[in-house]
Amino acid sequence: MSQDLIAALAAIVGEANVLTAEADTAAYFTDWRKQYRARAECVVRPALTEEVAAVVRHCAQAAVAIVPQGGNTGLSGGSVPSGARREIVLSLARLNRIRALDPLNDTITVEAGCVLANVQRAAVEAGRFFPLSLAAEGSCQIGGNLSTNAGGVNVLRFGNAREQVLGLEVVLPDGRVWNGLRALRKDNTGYDLKQLFIGAEGTLGVITAAVLKLQPQPDAIVASWIAVPDPARAVELLALLRARLGDRLTAFEIVSRPCLEAVLAHARDTRDPLGNVHPWYVLAEASDAGPFEALAAKVEQALDKALEGGMGLDATIAHSHARSAALWRLREMIPEAQFTNVKHDIAVAVSQIPAFIERAGRALEVAFPGAAVWCFGHVGDGNLHYNVGDAALLAERPRVNRIVYDIVASLGGSISAEHGLGQLKREEITRHKDALELELMRALKRALDPQGLMNPGKVL
Numbered sequence: 001m002s003q004d005l006i007a008a009l010a011a012i013v014g015e016a017n018v019l020t021a022e023a024d025t026a027a028y029f030t031d032w033r034k035q036y037r038a039r040a041e042c043v044v045r046p047a048l049t050e051e052v053a054a055v056v057r058h059c060a061q062a063a064v065a066i067v068p069q070g071g072n073t074g075l076s077g078g079s080v081p082s083g084a085r086r087e088i089v090l091s092l093a094r095l096n097r098i099r100a101l102d103p104l105n106d107t108i109t110v111e112a113g114c115v116l117a118n119v120q121r122a123a124v125e126a127g128r129f130f131p132l133s134l135a136a137e138g139s140c141q142i143g144g145n146l147s148t149n150a151g152g153v154n155v156l157r158f159g160n161a162r163e164q165v166l167g168l169e170v171v172l173p174d175g176r177v178w179n180g181l182r183a184l185r186k187d188n189t190g191y192d193l194k195q196l197f198i199g200a201e202g203t204l205g206v207i208t209a210a211v212l213k214l215q216p217q218p219d220a221i222v223a224s225w226i227a228v229p230d231p232a233r234a235v236e237l238l239a240l241l242r243a244r245l246g247d248r249l250t251a252f253e254i255v256s257r258p259c260l261e262a263v264l265a266h267a268r269d270t271r272d273p274l275g276n277v278h279p280w281y282v283l284a285e286a287s288d289a290g291p292f293e294a295l296a297a298k299v300e301q302a303l304d305k306a307l308e309g310g311m312g313l314d315a316t317i318a319h320s321h322a323r324s325a326a327l328w329r330l331r332e333m334i335p336e337a338q339f340t341n342v343k344h345d346i347a348v349a350v351s352q353i354p355a356f357i358e359r360a361g362r363a364l365e366v367a368f369p370g371a372a373v374w375c376f377g378h379v380g381d382g383n384l385h386y387n388v389g390d391a392a393l394l395a396e397r398p399r400v401n402r403i404v405y406d407i408v409a410s411l412g413g414s415i416s417a418e419h420g421l422g423q424l425k426r427e428e429i430t431r432h433k434d435a436l437e438l439e440l441m442r443a444l445k446r447a448l449d450p451q452g453l454m455n456p457g458k459v460l
């Protein structure tokens, strides 16, 4: 640990905001899944964009690498040190002001360290709605959401994090600040630079603030829990609900029976919403302006049709906020309830979801007879979290991955739908991306970060 570096950084952010003691830094050096742990020189906690810029400038001069960190809920090991060189963790947590909210332009300008749930709350207080929503929303931060181009449960209707952004402020790897905080819905003045930093996982610069789009606040939200016989019927049900509800359908999540059972065993305050045992479930949500009863009636009619057509086996609609929250809890607890196994976050075309589940299940059963499969996720976006086995299977991770990813590739899919590459998939992606695509990515990295100081060992 270099005392000169610590002193220089303390001069910028104050001594109290440069953490070096093991007890203070441990949580920053370990990822959420506790798969990656490595030390850095220190954790630096700036509170202003100018402080971020000064820290980055100093690190660039001292050739010290920077690992930007938001809520540290990322699932690919992108937010913790690589341990391969001199690094600092740059925590954005104190850069957490809401700078402006413009109700007539339907925009909110927030700093990178704002916790997602606080941004959602600020929107509600202004009579608006910020649609990005994921189970980690109580601790993940906007900077992390944009850097991973987070998905979540409302992508079906509102798109990924990328679609919520109008402008960005970024500290570049040499410490200069790019002020792209435009609140414009139309701006065709050359390359759309903000898109480079969204989804870059901190490898091209530090996002310090963003202008985000707001939406009208819905009057009514109707969640329903539907038992379906198999994934093929789930996909047909999606088509039917979209045809009947149109853009009112905001979320469409699939949950396999083993996932539900894991949650029921893990969280005492949960219960099976339906009387009988079924192999698959869908959690669907619709929202609209106007009275709850009107929307609930529309959803009920659509579900009657689905049950008549064999797309559903049984269904229940939440008629209260508490009931709706209980249904969502069943979905949101799944990551915790099946914590240690071989994880995948894949995407295929929605129409290929049944083929993927069928082929992957069959191939894994041949290779690893009896291995459990935990399959759930954002089927409305073609995105499944497909986790296999338990701790004992971790040693076989490369073989499991090869089986799953080869099937994904044969279906024209992606090995990382919403969690990014981080350290976890940095090697694997080279098998899947076209050589030209990788060359262009490396050229961009070199152009923006010639010293390779931004989040080394991640993505590329």
Ligand SMILES: Cc1cc2nc3c(=O)[nH]c(=O)nc-3n(C[C@H](O)[C@H](O)[C@H](O)COP(=O)(O)OP(=O)(O)OC[C@H]3O[C@@H](n4cnc5c(N)ncnc54)[C@H](O)[C@@H]3O)c2cc1C
Pocket (backbone or CB within 6 Å): 032, 067, 068, 069, 070, 071, 072, 073, 074, 075, 078, 079, 080, 092, 112, 133, 134, 135, 136, 139, 140, 141, 142, 143, 144, 145, 146, 147, 148, 149, 150, 151, 152, 153, 201, 202, 203, 205, 206, 207, 208, 335, 336, 418, 419, 422, 455, 458
């Ligand atoms: C229970 C649970 C459920 C989840 N569900 C979903 C889900 O439904 N959809 C989904 O997409 N993800 C999900 N995630 C993953 C995770 O929450 C998201 O990736 C989230 O966007 C990460 O935000 P964060 O602030 O925690 O970022 P971090 O984990 O701190 O960082 C993630 C990456 O972004 C970089 N980064 C962070 N802040 C900045 C910044 N200001 N500037 C530049 N780079 C930065 C980091 O270096 C790292 O590479 C889930 C995670 C958990 C634990």
